Amino acid sequence: MGFIIACDFDGTVTSSDTIVAIMQRFAPAGSQAILTQILDRTLSVKEGVTSLFNLLDSRERQAIVEFVCKEVSIRPGFQTLLDKAQEMNIPFYIISGGMHFFIDPILNGFTGIKDVYANHVDFSGEKMQVEWRYPCDDLCASGECGTCKPSIVRTLGNHQVIAIGDSVTDIRLAEVADILFTTDKLTVYAETEGISHLPFQTFYDIAEQLEEVVR
DSSP states (O other), X not given: OOEEEEEOOTTTTBSSOHHHHHHHHHSOTTHHXXXXXXXXXXXXXXXXXXXXXXXXXXXXXXXXXXXXHHHOOBOTTHHHHHHHHHHTTOOEEEEEEEXXXXXXXXXXXXXXXXXXXXXXXEOSSSBOEEEOOOOOXXXXXXXXXXXXXXXXXXXXXXXXXXXXXXXXXXXXXHHHOSEEEEOXXXXXXXXXXXXXXXXXXXXXXXXXXXXXXXX
């Protein structure tokens, strides 16, 4: 049984949360209350993110892409980890609750990503409408993930899973991962729940440990 890497995007590949940055720049003041409810888990990720993007004007699509490409930074060592995974023949997947329309331009130029799982947005109306493509399967304990990361991983075959994440959208994947790398809020959650994990700050940290953890 081989390994795969399932890596979050917002706040993990990026140094800060892209969706939060977009809302702070383009959404009305009401978005902050929704963000708070998502983070304290009083509102499901699916409900919260749907509501957030429904605040955004569809005509702002290109402006948002230009904004994230200019303002959002990548966590140091990302290409180094991609290269290390390729060297070790470990497929690297981005699995995100974010949206293809801003994720794909940010990732443009990086090599070694096997596939990107993210959501689509319908821009045909006045406001953006999220199209959720990856619902929970029968084995998911939540049923309200929006993008169900454990369900996606189960479609990728019988592998051991190395999960990398930072926040509440990664909790379900963290609970089923064989090896878990955490930062920020996910580290706090793993410590609180007694989940075995390896904290990291940069992707260099993970690249340096990868050979050892898969032995």
